[in-house]
Amino acid sequence: MTREALPEEFYQLMEDLQAVDFVLIELNLYLDTHPEDLEALKQFNTFAQQSQALRRTFEERFGPLLGGGKSFSTFPWAWKEPPWPWQI
Amino acid sequence: MWVYEKKLQYPVRVSQCNPRLAKFLIEQYGGADGELAAALRYLNQRYTIPDKVIGLLTDIGTEEFAHLEMIATMVYKLTKDATPEQLKEAGLGAHYADHDKALFYHNAAGVPFTATYIQAKGDPIADLYEDIAAEEKARATYQWLIDMSDDPFLNESLAFLREREVVHSQRFREAVEILKEAREQKRFF
Amino acid sequence: MAFTNRKTYTPFIGRYDPCQPIRVKTYETPPHLYLGFQPPGLEQFSPKEALKRGTLWKALYSPYTSPYGDYR
Numbered sequence: 001m002t003r004e005a006l007p008e009e010f011y012q013l014m015e016d017l018q019a020v021d022f023v024l025i026e027l028n029l030y031l032d033t034h035p036e037d038l039e040a041l042k043q044f045n046t047f048a049q050q051s052q053a054l055r056r057t058f059e060e061r062f063g064p065l066l067g068g069g070k071s072f073s074t075f076p077w078a079w080k081e082p083p084w085p086w087q088i
Numbered sequence: 089m090w091v092y093e094k095k096l097q098y099p100v101r102v103s104q105c106n107p108r109l110a111k112f113l114i115e116q117y118g119g120a121d122g123e124l125a126a127a128l129r130y131l132n133q134r135y136t137i138p139d140k141v142i143g144l145l146t147d148i149g150t151e152e153f154a155h156l157e158m159i160a161t162m163v164y165k166l167t168k169d170a171t172p173e174q175l176k177e178a179g180l181g182a183h184y185a186d187h188d189k190a191l192f193y194h195n196a197a198g199v200p201f202t203a204t205y206i207q208a209k210g211d212p213i214a215d216l217y218e219d220i221a222a223e224e225k226a227r228a229t230y231q232w233l234i235d236m237s238d239d240p241f242l243n244e245s246l247a248f249l250r251e252r253e254v255v256h257s258q259r260f261r262e263a264v265e266i267l268k269e270a271r272e273q274k275r276f277f
Numbered sequence: 278m279a280f281t282n283r284k285t286y287t288p289f290i291g292r293y294d295p296c297q298p299i300r301v302k303t304y305e306t307p308p309h310l311y312l313g314f315q316p317p318g319l320e321q322f323s324p325k326e327a328l329k330r331g332t333l334w335k336a337l338y339s340p341y342t343s344p345y346g347d348y349r
Contacts, residue, residue, distance in 0.1 A: 011099070014095060014099065015099055015325075015328075017095065018095065018096070018097065018098065018099060018328055019324035019325045019327070019328040020324055021095075021097075022097065022098075022324065022327055022328040022333075023324045023327055023333055025097070025147075025151060026255070026327065026332065026333035026334070027333070028147055029144065029147055029148065029151075029255065029256075029259050030259075030315070030333075030334075032141075032143045032144040032147060032259065033144060033259055033262040033263060033266060033314075033315075034315070034317065037317045039317070039318065040317070047324075064094070065093055065094050065095055066091060066092070066093050066094075067091065067092045067093075067094075068091060068092070070091055079094075084094065085094055085095055085096045085157060085161065086096075086100075086157070086160060086161035086164045086165070098328065098331075227305075227307070228305075230341075231305065231341055234341060234342070234343055235343040235344075235345060244329075247331065247340070247341060248328075248329075248330075248331040249331070250331070250339075250341055251330060251331025251332050251337075251338065251339060252331055252332075254307045254308070254309050254331075254332070254337055254339050255309070255331070255332050255334075255337055257309055258309040258312060258315065258337060261309070261314075262314050262315065265314050271314065
């Protein structure tokens with residue numbers, strides 16, 4: 001990634017992912033205290049799939065989101081490149 | 089272990105360079121009811137609480153680290169290109185003398201973070217009540233910060249964090265009910 | 278009585294209180310104080326709206342604005 005200002009698409013894709021992952025965080029906490037709510041569990045799995053698809057789209061365009069081998073890297077090593085979350 | 093993701097939980101924005109607000113926000117970075125204290129408190133209690141609620145403590149503790157990163161982002165953005173003169177005017181001269189613009193784990197009054205902010209009694213009910221109280225105190229802190237902030241974008245992030253305290257408090261209250269095993273006896277839903 | 282997130286009280290005002298008295302004071306009583314163990318199937322916000330508000334659950338949403346605009 002470059003040191004230039006990021007395109008609008010970066011922010012849109014990031015926010016789409018933040019929204020889907022936020023639903024997952026909420027359902028995760030809910031399921032921690034409601035482990036037998038089947039509807040919530042199905043919704044969790046649906047959103048987990050959506051999240052993976054969105055993450056793939058983002059990463060193809062803007063580089064890896066997850067460290068430690070949870071995301072693939074292009075050449076040269078892309079993980080260490082900005083922007084970091086607090087910089088965008 | 090933990091996996092780092094290069095993304096904030098919420099899209100933090102601030103509208104202007106405002107080191108004075110950064111000075112207040114540091115309360116939630118290294119203060120008694122701040123996000124660091126919260127993360128360390130819950131993750132530490134996991135080892136001695138019944139299995140039924142370990143998942144909840146793990147997940148809320150992990151989320152608190154995401155909130156710590158949000159607070160750091162706000163402080164970073166509010167002070168990024170401020171001059172020493174602006175920092176002095178904002179009451180951050182003493183901070184600058186010691187740290188330049190580095191963040192430091194202390195509260196809004198400059199008192200360094202201490203492990204004594206975190207209780208661990210080993211009694212599951214005592215610990216969960218402590219957690220509920222911690223969430224309510226953090227909620228109150230966000231209210232006081234919103235009361236003092238005139239930055240509408242910053243207030244959106246602060247309102248988000250305040251709402252998370254409400255949800256966490258709700259889940260901790262449910263954890264208490266689970267440990268009481270009251271719901272099997274009289275069905276409440 | 279309608280549900281409110283904010284309650285009020287009127288503190289005693291002394292004759293020699295130096296600051297301009299705030300006649301009606303407030304404190305927050307967010308919705309989780311009343312919900313009990315969350316029942317299944319509660320209404321949700323859309324993902325975008327949930328992120329904006331900080332919760333997925335409509336019943337737990339608790340807006341907050343400074344009360345000082347209302348004072349005096």
